[in-house]
Amino acid sequence: MSSNIQLWAGSPDYLQWSRTQIMPFSEKRVQFLVRLSEALLSGHYSATLIALGFWLRESQLRQWQQEYAKDDKVILAPVGRVFIVSPSNVEGLFAYSWALSYLMGNQTVVRVSEQLTDDQQALFTLLESLDVQTAGLSEQAFISYDKRSDWTLKLSHWCQLRMLWGSDQSIESIRQIPLLAQTQEWVFPDRYSVSILHLTEADNAKIPKLAEGFARDVSTYQQQACASPKWVFWYQTDDALQQRFWQAVDACLGDVFPANERLVASQYLCALGGTEVFHDNIKVIDSATVLGGEQHLRGVVGQSQFSDLAMIATQLPDHIQSVAAFGLDQTAKVTVVTRSNVRQFAQMGRVLNFDKVWDGIDLTTILSKKVRL
Amino acid sequence: MSDWKSLEVFGLAKEDKQAWLLDELNRLTLHHQASCQPYANLLAGQGQQAGVAESLDAVPLVAARLFKMLRLSSTQPEDVFKTLTSSGTTSQVKSQIVLDRDTAALQSKVLVSLLSSFTGKARRPMLIIDHDGLTSNREGFSARGAGVQGLSFFGRDHTYALNADMTPNWQAIDDFIAKYSSEPVLIFGFTFMVWQHFIQPLKASGRIDQLSQALMFHSGGWKKLQDRAVSNDTFKTTVRQVLGKDVAIHNFYGMVEQIGSVFVECEQGHLHAPSYADVIIRDQETLEVKKIGKSGLIQVLSFIPKSYPGHSILTEDLGRLLGEDDCPCGRKGRYFEVLGRLPKTEVRGCSDVF
Numbered sequence: 001m002s003s004n005i006q007l008w009a010g011s012p013d014y015l016q017w018s019r020t021q022i023m024p025f026s027e028k029r030v031q032f033l034v035r036l037s038e039a040l041l042s043g044h045y046s047a048t049l050i051a052l053g054f055w056l057r058e059s060q061l062r063q064w065q066q067e068y069a070k071d072d073k074v075i076l077a078p079v080g081r082v083f084i085v086s087p088s089n090v091e092g093l094f095a096y097s098w099a100l101s102y103l104m105g106n107q108t109v110v111r112v113s114e115q116l117t118d119d120q121q122a123l124f125t126l127l128e129s130l131d132v133q134t135a136g137l138s139e140q141a142f143i144s145y146d147k148r149s150d151w152t153l154k155l156s157h158w159c160q161l162r163m164l165w166g167s168d169q170s171i172e173s174i175r176q177i178p179l180l181a182q183t184q185e186w187v188f189p190d191r192y193s194v195s196i197l198h199l200t201e202a203d204n205a206k207i208p209k210l211a212e213g214f215a216r217d218v219s220t221y222q223q224q225a226c227a228s229p230k231w232v233f234w235y236q237t238d239d240a241l242q243q244r245f246w247q248a249v250d251a252c253l254g255d256v257f258p259a260n261e262r263l264v265a266s267q268y269l270c271a272l273g274g275t276e277v278f279h280d281n282i283k284v285i286d287s288a289t290v291l292g293g294e295q296h297l298r299g300v301v302g303q304s305q306f307s308d309l310a311m312i313a314t315q316l317p318d319h320i321q322s323v324a325a326f327g328l329d330q331t332a333k334v335t336v337v338t339r340s341n342v343r344q345f346a347q348m349g350r351v352l353n354f355d356k357v358w359d360g361i362d363l364t365t366i367l368s369k370k371v372r373l
Numbered sequence: 374m375s376d377w378k379s380l381e382v383f384g385l386a387k388e389d390k391q392a393w394l395l396d397e398l399n400r401l402t403l404h405h406q407a408s409c410q411p412y413a414n415l416l417a418g419q420g421q422q423a424g425v426a427e428s429l430d431a432v433p434l435v436a437a438r439l440f441k442m443l444r445l446s447s448t449q450p451e452d453v454f455k456t457l458t459s460s461g462t463t464s465q466v467k468s469q470i471v472l473d474r475d476t477a478a479l480q481s482k483v484l485v486s487l488l489s490s491f492t493g494k495a496r497r498p499m500l501i502i503d504h505d506g507l508t509s510n511r512e513g514f515s516a517r518g519a520g521v522q523g524l525s526f527f528g529r530d531h532t533y534a535l536n537a538d539m540t541p542n543w544q545a546i547d548d549f550i551a552k553y554s555s556e557p558v559l560i561f562g563f564t565f566m567v568w569q570h571f572i573q574p575l576k577a578s579g580r581i582d583q584l585s586q587a588l589m590f591h592s593g594g595w596k597k598l599q600d601r602a603v604s605n606d607t608f609k610t611t612v613r614q615v616l617g618k619d620v621a622i623h624n625f626y627g628m629v630e631q632i633g634s635v636f637v638e639c640e641q642g643h644l645h646a647p648s649y650a651d652v653i654i655r656d657q658e659t660l661e662v663k664k665i666g667k668s669g670l671i672q673v674l675s676f677i678p679k680s681y682p683g684h685s686i687l688t689e690d691l692g693r694l695l696g697e698d699d700c701p702c703g704r705k706g707r708y709f710e711v712l713g714r715l716p717k718t719e720v721r722g723c724s725d726v727f
Contacts, residue, residue: 259660260670260689260715264436270418271411271443285418295442 005151008116009127010141014109015158017081017139022105024076024368025065029102032136034058036099039126046119052095055354061103064356064364074370078105079184082367083159085111085152085174087166095123096354097163097363098140104368107139109155114144153177161367164188186366188359191226191321191343192293193351196312196336198235198327199245207241210326211248213349217324218249218282219256220352222298227322227351231290231302233312235327242303246278253281257299265300268292274302293317313339321359324351377483377649377676382490383704385648387697390706391429394651397676398432398684399424405682408447412682415439430653430662434672434685437468437630446471448680459629468630476680480633483677484523487635487647491623492527492588498553499528500546500584502562502571504535517563517593523632524561524590534562534571541574550583557586560616563593564624568608576615585617590637592625596713605642626711630686633677636709643700643708650675652709654694655687668693668712689715 022029033056040053068076082101086094094110101108112120124142131137145151156162156177164171165188179185195214199207217229234242266276266283272291278284283300285291291302306312309328313336321343323336328345336342343360346353356363385393403424406413416423416433426432439445446453454477457470472480501521525531532549536542549558562571567589575581589612598608609622624638634650646652653672654663663669671692678684691712700708 255658259656259658260436260687263660263687264438264442267415267419267436267439268442271415271439271445273414273418275418276420 004149005143005145006114008112008120008124008142008144009131010137011139012141014107014141015154017107019080020107020139022078022139024068024078024104024364025061026105028134028136029105030058030061030065032130032134033061033099033103035130035134035136036126039130043126045122048119049123051353052099052123055096056099064103068364071370072373074372076104077369077371079367079369080106080160081158082106082108082161082163083111083155084108084163085165085170087113093165093354094142097165098142100356100363101163101367102140104364106161106367109141109143109159111152111155112142112144114146116144156183159183161186184366186361189319191319191359192317193227193229193322193324194231194233194290194316194320195229195324195326195348196233196235196309196328197237197245197325198332199237199241200327201238201241203327204241204244207244208248210348211245212252213347214245214324215249215252215256216349217351218301219253222257224296224298225352227346229301229322229324229351230293230297231304232284233315234303234305235309235312236307237305243278246282246284249282250278250280255281257282261297262299265292265295265297268295268297269300269302277303290315290317309335310339312336313342316340316342322346322351324348378486380648382487382647383645383706386705390648390651393648394674394676395426395429395432398429398674399426401676401679401682401684402426402433404679405447405684409445409682411443411445412447429651429674430672432674432685434687435682437628437686437688440468440470440630440681440683441466444469444471445683446681448473453680457629457632470629470632470683471681473680476678479677479679481523481526483633483649484635485526487637487649488524488527488590491590491621491637492559493557495557496527496529497557497559497588498530498532498549499525499559499561500532500534500549500587501525501528502534502560502567504537504539504542505533506537520563520592520627520632521561524559528559528561535566539566539570541570543578546575546580550580554583555586557588558584560584560587560589562591564591564595564608565593565597567591567612568598568603572612572615576611581615582617585619587616588621588623589616590623590625592627595711599713626690628673628686628688628690630688631673631675631678631683634673634675639700639702639704639708641700641702642710643695643702644710645700645702645704646707646709648706649677652692652694652707654692654709657691657715660687663694665694665696670715671709671711691715 037053037056040049084097094112098108098110156179160183162185164174168190171187171189221228262283269285269292270276274285274287274291276283277286285302287302288304309332318341320341323342324346326348333345406416406423421433448471452473454472454474459468503521532545534542534546612622613620626636626644627634636644636646638644651674654669655672656663656669668691671688671690674685692709694709697707698705
């Protein structure tokens with residue numbers, strides 16, 4: 001079944017694309033991304049798309065270019081044909097991995113789910129109009145198709161690198177379709193993220209700012225992103241400071257989380273053995289161990305108390321991704337990293353900011369090859 | 374032991390009802406606390422004491438969705454008689470409701486007493502607007518199957534009006550009409566199915582005025598009909614045009630999570646809480662109790678659920694409290710209307726690609 005394929009932006013003839021000589025950071029591609037960035041920053045777009053526009057600003061692109069320009073022992077070259085399967089949720093995620101694949105000179109096919117979000121619709125419309133002006137997307141395609149069709153198979157055989165973002169279940173199901181021996185694969189499965197906070201009396205004045213950051217981290221995508229914090233580990237932090245922190249978070253949240261969602265989430269964690277210790281705009285559930293990681297809860301954060309950082313590390317689940325941290329120095333972070341699967345740290349309030357090094361992987365590196373001289 | 378049998382179905386005014394039902398509910402909270410560990414945890418975790426509520430709205434409640442996330446049971450595994458599941462048309466995860474023999478029997482008896490206050494004592498020939506494959510599997514009993522089976526007690530000569538593919542079984546329907554067209558009969562089905570798979574085909578085939586002494590119960594959500602711009606009034610008018618002008622039509626509201634609680638629509642078009650159950654409307658934002666005339670989330674209370682902690686449930690349905698003890702139909706107790714489901718705020722995570 002090869003029918004029902006939909007092309008949202010780019011060119012339709014991907015299976016016939018011939019080899020091209022485009023190199024990473026080609027000026028034409030940098031310019032296309034700069035135009036995309038400028039259009040997103042100057043138009044009436046959602047916060048999510050504006051964030052994408054900011055991320056792709058010219059100074060940022062040039063900075064990456066500089067990082068790779070220094071090395072005279074290798075030539076940076078594209079991988080070639082890249083197939084990205086991405087959720088259409090957490091709007092724009094597909095756009096970040098695509099932009100990096102594009103920047104590194106690859107031919108890219110991006111498969112998104114068939115139900116487009118408003119943000120996706122807006123982004124595809126913009127990409128199409130930029131493509132009409134510049135022909136910048138002649139070797140790129142954004143498509144949807146029925147997941148039961150054989151398009152995943154065809155594209156898996158077409159590509160030289162397959163990149164999968166999604167739930168463990170979707171990744172396992174796509175992995176039923178084997179790749180050829182010469183094809184590489186990178187996967188970004190389900191992840192769980194937490195916060196580790198170490199506050200002392202001296203940090204008192206910083207609490208409002210930290211709380212504002214935490215509130216932003218939980219309210220963006222309503223805790224549904226892999227990087228959204230779902231549990232707070234208090235490391236050698238006084239109860240009174242914790243209380244002050246939650247009050248400050250509460251003040252920033254307003255009615256971000258619907259009351260019924262908070263109730264469901266809190267009752268669930270309580271039923272598993274937690275104790276509700278704070279219950280306003282966000283509910284805080286105290287428990288000695290992480291609870292409820294398998295459910296997509298909204299409006300609830302768990303918390304545990306520890307005086308030993310190594311103990312915290314052992315509490316982190318295997319699929320831990322981000323730790324929004326405060327009060328941890330380099331040594332402390334090493335203690336956590338060596339005892340757990342933590343894949344990235346972030347500052348409070350920035351945990352959802354995408355970076356080209358994501359989930360422990362440098363995306364520009366895997367989307368290119370370093371040809372030794 | 375509860376003395377529910379001595380209660381008049383719609384006879385308890387506010388004070389008496391509060392006294393009777395509150396006592397039952399407090400006892401149930403204590404019972405479930407002792408018999409269901411997750412429920413006991415839930416109470417403890419939220420700092421709630423069992424059995425001490427001084428008013429109905431102070432009885433601890435459980436969010437309906439919890440029954441989809443956890444198996445909440447106060448029944449020993451060997452005493453499980455059947456497990457009900459929600460129909461799960463919109464959500465893939467289904468509620469699991471555990472029944473033991475006593476609770477199942479109590480539900481049936483209460484339902485009989487409740488609905489016979491509308492149908493009278495005599496069992497009527499019954500036309501079920503569904504197919505007969507619904508009630509066979511006890512392990513995975515669907516809400517639809519349970520509804521059909523619950524209502525079957527009122528009828529005799531049960532006739533299924535549909536084929537498995539939802540087309541009318543004309544042979545069965547015509548035989549039923551031939552036998553009972555001048556008798557009081559009972560028709561039961563889910564609202565949308567009655568409309569789409571029974572009334573419309575009857576009308577199209579010209580079978581008009583053939584069951585003029587029917588009494589119809591229907592239930593199960595208005596969303597699909599609202600999408601077709603069919604209101605409750607349109608529904609009733611059309612059903613009467615097709616079956617006969619004196620047909621009695623009663624919608625009712627209920628849910629698998631508290632299946633013995635059935636709120637039947639009276640002649641005024643109001644849904645009524647019987648003596649055995651009650652409704653509370655709570656603010657969507659604060660969960661505070663709302664007064665008469667106000668809308669919000671519907672909480673349902675019932676003395677029946679003993680096998681699982683479902684005696685006080687906050688649903689995800691929106692409703693409006695219309696009054697208490699003073700409906701022109703003469704029934705005591707609270708009456709209300711259902712306004713639909715709590716809108717889902719779509720939030721997408723990293724995981725749901727497909």
